[in-house]
Amino acid sequence: MILDIKSLKKRRILSSLIVLLLLTPCFILITLKDNDYNAAKASLPIPLVIIDPGHGGVDSGAIAADGSKESDINLAIALKLRALAEFYGIDNLLIRQEDITLSDTASYSEHRDLQCRTDIVNAKENSIYISIHQNCYPTGQASGSLVIYSENDKSEKLGKLTHENLINYLNPDNRRLAEPAGNKFFILSHVECPAILVECGFMSNFSESEKLKSSDYQTSIAGVLIGSFIQYTQDTKYI
Numbered sequence: 714m715i716l717d718i719k720s721l722k723k724r725r726i727l728s729s730l731i732v733l734l735l736l737t738p739c740f741i742l743i744t745l746k747d748n749d750y751n752a753a754k755a756s757l758p759i760p761l762v763i764i765d766p767g768h769g770g771v772d773s774g775a776i777a778a779d780g781s782k783e784s785d786i787n788l789a790i791a792l793k794l795r796a797l798a799e800f801y802g803i804d805n806l807l808i809r810q811e812d813i814t815l816s817d818t819a820s821y822s823e824h825r826d827l828q829c830r831t832d833i834v835n836a837k838e839n840s841i842y843i844s845i846h847q848n849c850y851p852t853g854q855a856s857g858s859l860v861i862y863s864e865n866d867k868s869e870k871l872g873k874l875t876h877e878n879l880i881n882y883l884n885p886d887n888r889r890l891a892e893p894a895g896n897k898f899f900i901l902s903h904v905e906c907p908a909i910l911v912e913c914g915f916m917s918n919f920s921e922s923e924k925l926k927s928s929d930y931q932t933s934i935a936g937v938l939i940g941s942f943i944q945y946t947q948d949t950k951y952i
């Protein structure tokens with residue numbers, strides 16, 4: 714969808730400013746400067762952002778010590794990411810909007826669920842896929858975000874950019890590096906567009922799990938993701 718971001722900004726600014734101020738930590742305002750708007754406009758058409766909250770329904774993903782489900786946190790972050798995409802006039806598609814699987818609930822199949830998500834992504838043109846997950850480890854020490862990217866140049870560029878931004882804004886002590894997906898992640902191996910999977914943090918780490926459940930931190934993550942998306946699409950080499 715081609716958008717005149719300048720006019721869109723004028724039209725939406727009053728109604729959206731209050732929402733943004735309520736939702737948005739100050740770093741997002743730093744991340745998404747007017748320069749980003751102008752540069753993003755210069756590199757139109759902006760791709761569709763496909764937001765995929767991992768798991769859902771009978772598949773809750775990782776579970777924290779207090780019973781919190783990864784699938785719920787993934788969805789909460791995804792909804793905030795969609796809200797920010799809407800604010801910036803970025804065309805978007807949210808793969809699930811509630812606690813459901815994309816497979817048949819009665820005869821759940823993880824493969825069918827992943828295949829459905831893959832088919833949704835591959836049915837769209839000029840898109841970028843962002844999958845949202847939380848990590849888990851047998852011991853409680855591991856922490857920090859990690860971005861995994863499909864093995865192609867565009868995904869690598871988006872993945873490394875997003876990972877760096879997550880570290881710079883949210884986990885400055887994180888020493889992890891963005892990782893290529895190899896063939897370990899079905900969707901990342903089978904989608905045709907630039908694609909990343911974001912492990913936002915570790916649910917097995919008590920203090921990080923508490924942060925991941927907080928609305929403010931979820932908004933911070935969503936802010937970094939949309940900021941990284943805009944930075945990536947500024948690059949005219951993308952088009």
Ligand SMILES: [Zn+2]
Nearest residue numbers: 767774846847
């Ligand atoms: Zn997961």
